[in-house]
Amino acid sequence: MITKLDSITFDTLLQEQDPFGSGKGRFDLKDVQLITPAALTQLAAAVHALSGDGLHPEIIIEQESVRTYLLRAGFIEILRAVAAVEPPISHIMSYDRLRGSNPMLIEVTRIETGSALPQLLDKIVWVLRHRLKYRKYDAFDVATGVSEICQNTFDHNRGTCGFLAMQVYGKGAKRFLEIGVADYGEGIMATLRRNPKNLDISTDVDAIREATKLGTSEHEDPTRGTGLYHLLEITYKHGGSIQIRSCGGKVRFRMDKKVGWTFVVPPMPGVQMAFTLPAKTRA
Amino acid sequence: MEKMEERIQLGQYGPQLWTRERAREIRNAVAKTLESLGPGDVLIMDAKGVEVFDYSFANELFGKTLLSLPHEYPGRFFIVENLTKYTRENLSKALEGMGLMMIEKKEKKLNLLGKVNPIDEQTFLAIARPKKPMTATELKEELNINLNAANERLSKLTSLGLARRQNSVSAAGREQYEYSVLA
Numbered sequence: 001m002i003t004k005l006d007s008i009t010f011d012t013l014l015q016e017q018d019p020f021g022s023g024k025g026r027f028d029l030k031d032v033q034l035i036t037p038a039a040l041t042q043l044a045a046a047v048h049a050l051s052g053d054g055l056h057p058e059i060i061i062e063q064e065s066v067r068t069y070l071l072r073a074g075f076i077e078i079l080r081a082v083a084a085v086e087p088p089i090s091h092i093m094s095y096d097r098l099r100g101s102n103p104m105l106i107e108v109t110r111i112e113t114g115s116a117l118p119q120l121l122d123k124i125v126w127v128l129r130h131r132l133k134y135r136k137y138d139a140f141d142v143a144t145g146v147s148e149i150c151q152n153t154f155d156h157n158r159g160t161c162g163f164l165a166m167q168v169y170g171k172g173a174k175r176f177l178e179i180g181v182a183d184y185g186e187g188i189m190a191t192l193r194r195n196p197k198n199l200d201i202s203t204d205v206d207a208i209r210e211a212t213k214l215g216t217s218e219h220e221d222p223t224r225g226t227g228l229y230h231l232l233e234i235t236y237k238h239g240g241s242i243q244i245r246s247c248g249g250k251v252r253f254r255m256d257k258k259v260g261w262t263f264v265v266p267p268m269p270g271v272q273m274a275f276t277l278p279a280k281t282r283a
Numbered sequence: 284m285e286k287m288e289e290r291i292q293l294g295q296y297g298p299q300l301w302t303r304e305r306a307r308e309i310r311n312a313v314a315k316t317l318e319s320l321g322p323g324d325v326l327i328m329d330a331k332g333v334e335v336f337d338y339s340f341a342n343e344l345f346g347k348t349l350l351s352l353p354h355e356y357p358g359r360f361f362i363v364e365n366l367t368k369y370t371r372e373n374l375s376k377a378l379e380g381m382g383l384m385m386i387e388k389k390e391k392k393l394n395l396l397g398k399v400n401p402i403d404e405q406t407f408l409a410i411a412r413p414k415k416p417m418t419a420t421e422l423k424e425e426l427n428i429n430l431n432a433a434n435e436r437l438s439k440l441t442s443l444g445l446a447r448r449q450n451s452v453s454a455a456g457r458e459q460y461e462y463s464v465l466a
Contacts, residue, residue, distance in 0.1 A: 114302035121301055137369045140299075140335040144373070147301045147337040155303070214380055222350065223342035226380040230338045 001031045007038040007180070007243050007274035011250070014046075014266035025050040025057035025083075033063055037165035038180030038243070038274030040075050040108050044163040049184035049269040051082035052160070060086045073165065074099060074107030103127060106166035111150050111181075120164060121147055124179070131168050132175055132279040138238060142277060145234040148227035149181045149273050156218065157185030160270070175279040184270035187247040194218040204249025205262045212244075212253075212260075240277040246270070287324040289316050294332025301336070306343035313348050313361075322358025323447055325465055327388070331365035341377035349383050352444040360444060360465060363396070364388040371396065386445060386464070393464055395445070403445075406436040407464065410446055416461035418453075437462045 002009050002016075019025050027043065029035075035043075043059070050057045059079070061067050067089060070076050076089055099107055106123055109116065121143040128139035146164075153162025162183040169176055185191070189207035192198040195218045201207045210216045212232050217225030228244070232253055235242045241254040248267040253260040293300070296309055316326055328345075336344075348361055363385060366374060371387070378384060378397025387396045393411045395404055409425050410417045417425070423433040440446035441462070451461045 114304035118297075118299065118301050118305075122299070125299075137335075140369065143301075144335065144337040148339060151302055151304075151339055222381045222383075223346035226338050226342060226377070229380065230376070 002029075003031055004034045004036075005029065005032045005039040005043075006036040007042065007245070007272070010039045010042050011245075011263075011265045014268060018266070019046065019050065019057065020266075020268060023055075025053075025055035027057065027059045029066070030060050030062040032061070032066055035066065035069065036180070036274075037073075037106075037108075037167045037178050038182075038272070040070075040073060040165045041163040041180035041182035042245075042268075042272045044075065044078055044108055045182035045184040045270050045272060046268055047079055047083045048160070052184070057083040058086055059083055062087075072102075072107075073105065073167075074109065075165075078108045078110060078163065104131065104168040106164065106179075108163055108165045111153050111162040111164055113154060114151060117147060117150055120150075124166060127166070127168060127177065128277075132177055132277065134238075134280050138280070141234050142238060145231040146179055146181070146275065148231050149275070152227060152271065153181065153183040153185070156191045157183055157270075160185045170279075173279055173281055177277050179275040179277075180273065181275070182270060182272035184268075187269065188244075188271055189247065189249075191218045192216060195220060204247045205251060205264070206249075208244050208246055208249055208251045209260070209262075212251075235275070235277075238277055240275065242276070243274040245272040287320055288327060289320060289324070290327045290329050291316060292332075293328055293330045298332055298334045299336075300333060300340050303339040303343040306336075306340040310344055310347060313344070314351075317348075317352075317356045317359055317361075320356070320359050323360075323449075324358075325360040325362060328361065328363045329365050330363055330367075330370055333370055334367070336370065336373065338373070338377050338380070341374050342381060345374060345378065345385065346381045346383060349378075349385055349444070350381075353442060358444075358447070360386065360447070362386040362388055362393075362465070384443070384445070402436065403440065406440055407445060410437075410440075410462050411464040416447075416449065416451070416463035418451075418459055418461055420459075422462070 019027055047057045125139040125143050128134035128142055164181050166179045188211050189204050192201055192207055201210055212228045214229045215225045236255045239255050243252045250263040250265045251260045375396045382398050384395050384397035384399050387394055395407055419433040419437055423430050441448045446462050446464055448460050448462055451459055453459050
């Protein structure tokens, strides 16, 4: 029984309910009491992928607190055209006006081009500085990393989009932030293999590992293939962790163990990332 | 002939510069300016007022411009000035990642940023220091190296758009090349 849906239990959900293989596109979240931003963006990407396959996915959410949170987090609005929520939610408009008003939250936001990014990154910088005690340039570092992963969602995919969400949890020194970014494109392996140099990459986990190395790209262009490398550097520098999931593979990097743990996971289109950062303690 | 110097104020595009897309817009302005310049002229990217740019932005604007210089705008110089400690660190990392280097002007002094190897740096500083252009023979004496090595080092810096080469005539009446950095 999944009560907390996060970037780890999302794979359990895919394993147990098989929304991609069953042909139904059904997500039963009736026992879920908490959903993290990374899981929200993964779910948004999953539902859009299923919709692209001609299904009309169904998400069952019974807990009133979760339904309210999903409304507040902009999730219901983002799914309105492509999925059904059961039981149906009727009072969507009353939450639209609140969008952007909670400083601890970035609602699920669609990313299709770079034009919306500066505003999102400004908000992330603000949260890091004022809620997690990051110095200005440390906050810029993190925004730089987030910018790189967001750009990947539209730079490497055609006809799909990405999603971003953010939430601050905890209090005082135990405060931390999670950012989820997800897309439902072709995934890292297929993208890298567009470059003949990368044809020997044969698993999703290998593709993720290769993508974090400097210069690995779908393009024969020395100005490409640096984003994930720098993102990992930033994650380590600020004591955070990052999980990169692509199709059927997942790698978790944590600053104290730089090797990265690898997992084979139930297949799902696209690339999904969960980025976690702790609060800073200032003397 | 008087060398021309053009300046683009990067700060006019905002203090926080994110995304490759944004850099692409600015690179169009850079390309137009480079087209208006002749060999030996200088384009200065003035980063005053810029607080941050991401790696994609730096790669697209600085990386692509540097890569285009030898083929599309041979002999032109592209230099950066007024970087903060933070933007310098990020630009340097971005250039390192692409295996590139460029000239930075800092408090009237010139230095190299990016993937700088010690030999290139030594050569660059040797020709940047004097007020007049330097020949390969003079570099050979200055650095106590052989003439072939001096010629190779200078050719490399010239091909990377980091040094200017011009014809001159020696005291003995022979044609020779002289090298300088923005002099």
